[in-house]
Every structure is written in C-alpha cells, then in structure tokens.
Amino acid sequence: MKQRLQRSPELRSRLAISTRSEIRRAAWHAGRTRRVGEAARRLSETMPLHSARIIFWGRQGFYSGIAAAGIISGILTAPSASMLIAHILFSLLFLSNFLLRVVALFSAQARERRHRTRRLRSLPKEHSLPIYSVLVALYREEAVVPQLIEALNRLDWPRSRLDIKLVCEEFDAGTITLLEAMNLPPEYEIIRVPVRNPRTKPKALTYALNGVRGSLLAVYDAEDRPAPGQLKEAHAAFCRMSRRTICIQAPLVITNAEQSWLSGLFALEYSALFRSLLPMLSSARLPLPLGGTSNHFRTAPLKQLGGWDPYNVTEDADLGMRLYRMGYRSRVISLPTFEDAPTDIDIWLKQRTRWFKGWLQTWLVQMRKPRQLRQEMGWTGFLAFHVLIGGMLFSSLCHPVVLAFIVYLGWLMMEQSSHTEGALSFWLFVADIVNIFGSYVIFIALGRVRMSREERRSVGWRWMLTPVYxxxxxxxxxxxxxxxxxxxxxxxxxxxxxxxRK
Structure with missing residues (x-):
C-alpha cells in the first residue's frame, strides 16, 4: 500500500479504511428501497404464473363462479341428488388422504432402520468446505433472541465458513437494539428490511437472498434449536445426491407436548408429517410440501427459481411445488430442529388460519393451467399434489359436513322404510365411519410410530382429543x-x- 501511494500520491485523498462489516452495512443501505421493491415484484414480473399476487388468475374467477352457481342451483332444485353426489365426492377425498397415510405408516419402520444404519460421509478439510449461509427472519422476537443465538453458536460448522444473516424489519427497534448489544461474532450480520408491502416473511427472505455468500443455505425460525450436526448431515446429503436435488428438509420436533392438549396433538401431527409422511414422499420422488423452517438449499438454483413468493403466506409449500414443477427434487434428513408449539387456542388458531390460507393460495396458483401442471409434474406428482394440498385443505373444510352425514344417515337408517334406499344409506354410513374414524386412527398411529418413548409419555392421553383437534x-x-x-x-x-427445555 505504501509503495502504491508513493507511485500515485493523488490516491491519498480518495482512499478510506473501514471494517468489512461497515462496508457491507453501507452496501445494504445503498439502494435498499429499490432492492426491496425488486424483492416484492420479481416473481410476479418474471414468472407471473407462479405468483400469488393475483388471487384468481385468468378464468379461475369465472370457473369458480360457475361452480358456486351450479352447487347452489343443485341444492335448490335437486337437494337429494346433490347431497348424494357431494357425499360420494367427500368420501373419495377422505379415502385418498387415508390411503396415502396408510402407505406412509407401513413404510415408516423400514425407513427408521435405514436411517439408523446410515453414516455421514467424512467431510473435507475446513478450507475445502463451502460457505454455509443461514437466514433467520425475526420480527418482535426479543424474548427468544438469546436462545436463538445460543442455538446458532452450537452449529457444528467452521465459524470462518458460516454466513449467518439475521433478517429484521427496519422499524423493529427492540429486536435490532438487542442484537446489536450482544456484540455478535463476525459470522453474524443484521439485515434491515425496509418497509414495503406485503409485510411477510417470504419478502424479507427474498430481500436477504441476494446478499448471501454461501453456496448452501439454511432457513430457520426465531424459536428454532437445530441439532448441532444438521448442517453437516445436509452437506453430506447434497454431496451424495444428484445436482437436481436442491432442497433438503430436516424434521421438526415439538418439545413441549406435555404443556397442553394443543401442544400434545401438535407434536403428534408434526411427528406424522416430518418423520413419516415426508420421508415416504421423498423416497417415492414425489413433491414435498416443505416446512417453513429447517430447509437447506443449493443457493444458485434457489435464486434461479425466484426465491420465495412474497405474496404467499405459506411460502414453504408453494416453493416445494414450484421447484418440483421445474424439474428439481427435495429430500429429507434425520437430524431434527426442536421447537415449541403454541399452547393458547387463539394463537394456534391464527397460525393455522395463515397456513390454510397459504395452502389455498398455493392450490390456486398451481391450478392456473392444469394441463401444463400435469405435464410438468407427471401424473403421479399431479395426483400427489391434489391429495397433499387440495385434499388436506378440502377435507378440513368438509370434516364437519361428513360428521353431519354420519348423524343424518344414522337417523335415516332407523327411520327408512325403503329397503333399497336403506341399503345405500347403510353403505354410505359405513364408508363415513371408516373414513372418519380410520383417519383418526391413522393420524395417531402415524405420529406415534416414529416418536421416542419419552415423547409418547409427553403426549400421554391427549391423543384421545383428536376429534376435537x-x-x-x-x-x-x-x-x-x-x-x-x-x-x-x-x-x-x-x-x-x-x-x-435445553
């Protein structure tokens, strides 16, 4: 530097010395309004077919209106026939969900044995390891920030090869002030997201995506406590699998099942989903509705996909379907991320409402061009998508209706004088009983089969409240x-x- 200045003394007035963190902070600040606008618009402008910014696209609103008018007309003009058709459709819908979970249950034990015998590949030396970026979206999370930093500090990955970005809304002064006061190590960086609608987690993640340095990327939530070796297991999986596998999903495990009936059944549900159903889908090379956290990505393909949809409030499931349509695949690993479930019914209800709203957005987005969707997914993936997303959503909507059918048909069989109609009512009644109570049983069994003995004790008797749940x-x-x-x-x-718990 001294020799350079001696040769070019005019540089003295144009040079400044700063730390790397301050330079990056200045770079984030410069043009931040433009970049947040791009993050909010990019997917809808470059790939409008995959964006949820417009709820009903093309002819979807027209067809939805025609369907609604047809249903209302059928109920008014031919109520008995309409009820029979609806009953059969609901029964098939429940049956498809039931059979998918039966398959997952029978394959769960075999997968568990394979996971126990699998060993991680030996990793290369530290200087040969890729930089691993970690994104955590934070909003009013002062209560759990210390726990989060402690969990991230335990990650078993060389600190010089970590790029941890804590993504905060710029007006969230409480969280930002607390993070700044913690004197975080140099692998941490606080990203301030400018105010811009929609104010969603996927918009914040997409804004931060352009600044990540790693060739691999993990996404966590504020309350997560990932297993320390999870990054190594994900890296080993990426090394073992083809380049078309660009996403690895780690299982989520609930640790407060004993606190309430809600958290107990939440733990049962998560065990069924992340440790039984998703591994079965992964083995069958079917589309995975990703969890909102503990996703590991190859960064370059994720950027090519446009990142997350800022307008979809369940961005994880949407991204899982989109990457499958574009020829990529998702797989699963076994080392978990621990988190706590809501124990308050109001908080739980708001969270689930958002999830269902996002699943409905995802179904509408993917079904804008059904023929193209079938061609890109193939028949197997196409049917799996409808069972996983559409089936889960519509079976939840129809659940009280099917229960009402059971009550109605039970009364009808006692009052029915016609043998023919009585037989039809009987078999529909049997189908409803199998669908409803069989679904309850498979929900409980699928969750418990992969739980440890301690987890089962924590859930205890709460599985009996499955119908209420x-x-x-x-x-x-x-x-x-x-x-x-x-x-x-x-x-x-x-x-x-x-x-x-620790």
Missing amino acids: WLALSLAAWRAVFELRFKPFVWNKTPHVPTA
Whole structure:
C-alpha cells in the first residue's frame, strides 16, 4: 500500500479504511428501497404464473363462479341428488388422504432402520468446505433472541465458513437494539428490511437472498434449536445426491407436548408429517410440501427459481411445488430442529388460519393451467399434489359436513322404510365411519410410530382429543377462506417464548 501511494500520491485523498462489516452495512443501505421493491415484484414480473399476487388468475374467477352457481342451483332444485353426489365426492377425498397415510405408516419402520444404519460421509478439510449461509427472519422476537443465538453458536460448522444473516424489519427497534448489544461474532450480520408491502416473511427472505455468500443455505425460525450436526448431515446429503436435488428438509420436533392438549396433538401431527409422511414422499420422488423452517438449499438454483413468493403466506409449500414443477427434487434428513408449539387456542388458531390460507393460495396458483401442471409434474406428482394440498385443505373444510352425514344417515337408517334406499344409506354410513374414524386412527398411529418413548409419555392421553383437534382445524380452514377474500396477504404473527427445555 505504501509503495502504491508513493507511485500515485493523488490516491491519498480518495482512499478510506473501514471494517468489512461497515462496508457491507453501507452496501445494504445503498439502494435498499429499490432492492426491496425488486424483492416484492420479481416473481410476479418474471414468472407471473407462479405468483400469488393475483388471487384468481385468468378464468379461475369465472370457473369458480360457475361452480358456486351450479352447487347452489343443485341444492335448490335437486337437494337429494346433490347431497348424494357431494357425499360420494367427500368420501373419495377422505379415502385418498387415508390411503396415502396408510402407505406412509407401513413404510415408516423400514425407513427408521435405514436411517439408523446410515453414516455421514467424512467431510473435507475446513478450507475445502463451502460457505454455509443461514437466514433467520425475526420480527418482535426479543424474548427468544438469546436462545436463538445460543442455538446458532452450537452449529457444528467452521465459524470462518458460516454466513449467518439475521433478517429484521427496519422499524423493529427492540429486536435490532438487542442484537446489536450482544456484540455478535463476525459470522453474524443484521439485515434491515425496509418497509414495503406485503409485510411477510417470504419478502424479507427474498430481500436477504441476494446478499448471501454461501453456496448452501439454511432457513430457520426465531424459536428454532437445530441439532448441532444438521448442517453437516445436509452437506453430506447434497454431496451424495444428484445436482437436481436442491432442497433438503430436516424434521421438526415439538418439545413441549406435555404443556397442553394443543401442544400434545401438535407434536403428534408434526411427528406424522416430518418423520413419516415426508420421508415416504421423498423416497417415492414425489413433491414435498416443505416446512417453513429447517430447509437447506443449493443457493444458485434457489435464486434461479425466484426465491420465495412474497405474496404467499405459506411460502414453504408453494416453493416445494414450484421447484418440483421445474424439474428439481427435495429430500429429507434425520437430524431434527426442536421447537415449541403454541399452547393458547387463539394463537394456534391464527397460525393455522395463515397456513390454510397459504395452502389455498398455493392450490390456486398451481391450478392456473392444469394441463401444463400435469405435464410438468407427471401424473403421479399431479395426483400427489391434489391429495397433499387440495385434499388436506378440502377435507378440513368438509370434516364437519361428513360428521353431519354420519348423524343424518344414522337417523335415516332407523327411520327408512325403503329397503333399497336403506341399503345405500347403510353403505354410505359405513364408508363415513371408516373414513372418519380410520383417519383418526391413522393420524395417531402415524405420529406415534416414529416418536421416542419419552415423547409418547409427553403426549400421554391427549391423543384421545383428536376429534376435537380436527374440528378446530376445520374452523381454521373456514377462517382462511374468508381471510383470503378480505385479507389475502396479512401475516398473522405467532409470538414465541423461550423454551423451558435445553
């Protein structure tokens, strides 16, 4: 530097010395308004077919109106025939969900044995490891910030090869002030997202995506406590799998099942989803509705996909379907991320309403061009998509209706004088019993089969409240339908508290 200045003394007035962190902070600040606008618009402008910014696209509104008018006309003009057709359709819908979970249950034990015998590949030396970026979206999370930093500090990855970005809304002074006061190590960086609608987590993640330095990327939530070796297992999986596998999903495990009936059934549900159903889908090379956290990506393809949809409030499931349509695949690993479930019914209901609203957005987005969707996914993926997203959503909406059918048919069989109609009512009644109570049983069994003995003890007797839990899910689904009409992009924030467990 001294020799350079001696040769070119005019540089003295044009040079400044700063730290790397201050330079990056200045770079984020410069043009931040333009970049946040690009983050909000990019997907809708470059790939409008995959954006949820417009709820009903093309002819979807017209066809939805025709369908609604047809249903109302059928109910008014031929109520008995309409009820019979609806009953059969509901039964098939429940049956498809039931059979998919039966397959997952029978394959769960075999997968568990394979996971126990699998060993991680030996990793290369530190200087050969890729930089691993970690994104964590934070909003009013002062209560759990210390727990989060402690969990991230335990990640088993060389600190010089980590790029951890804590993504905060710039007006969230409480969280930002607390993070700045913690004197975080140099691998941490606080990203301030400018105010811009929609104010959602996927918009914040997409804004931060352009600044990540790693070739691999993990996404966590504020309350997460990932297993220390999770990055290494994900890296080993990426090394073992083809370049078309660009996403790895780690399982989420609930640790406060004993606190309430809600958290107990939440733990059962998460165990069924992340440790039984998703591994089965992964093995079958079917589309995965990703969880909103503990996703690991190859960064370059994720950027090519446009990142997350800022207008979809369940951005994880949407991204899982989009990457599958574009020829990429998702797989699963076994090392978990621990988190706590809501124990308050109001908080739980708002969270589930947002999830259902996002699943409905995802179904509508993917079904804008059904023929193209079938061609890109193939028949197997196409049917799996409808069972996973559409089937889950509509079965939740229809659950009270099917229960009402059971009551009605039970009364009808006792009062029915016609043998023919009585036989039809009987077999529909049997189908409803199998669908409803079989679904309850498979929900419980699928969750318990991969739980440890301690987890089962924590859930205890709460599995008996599964029917109540499903009715609560149905309430959330109906709330989501109305929210999609009046508040499509509102993000219902779930408050978090530090866990009582370590």
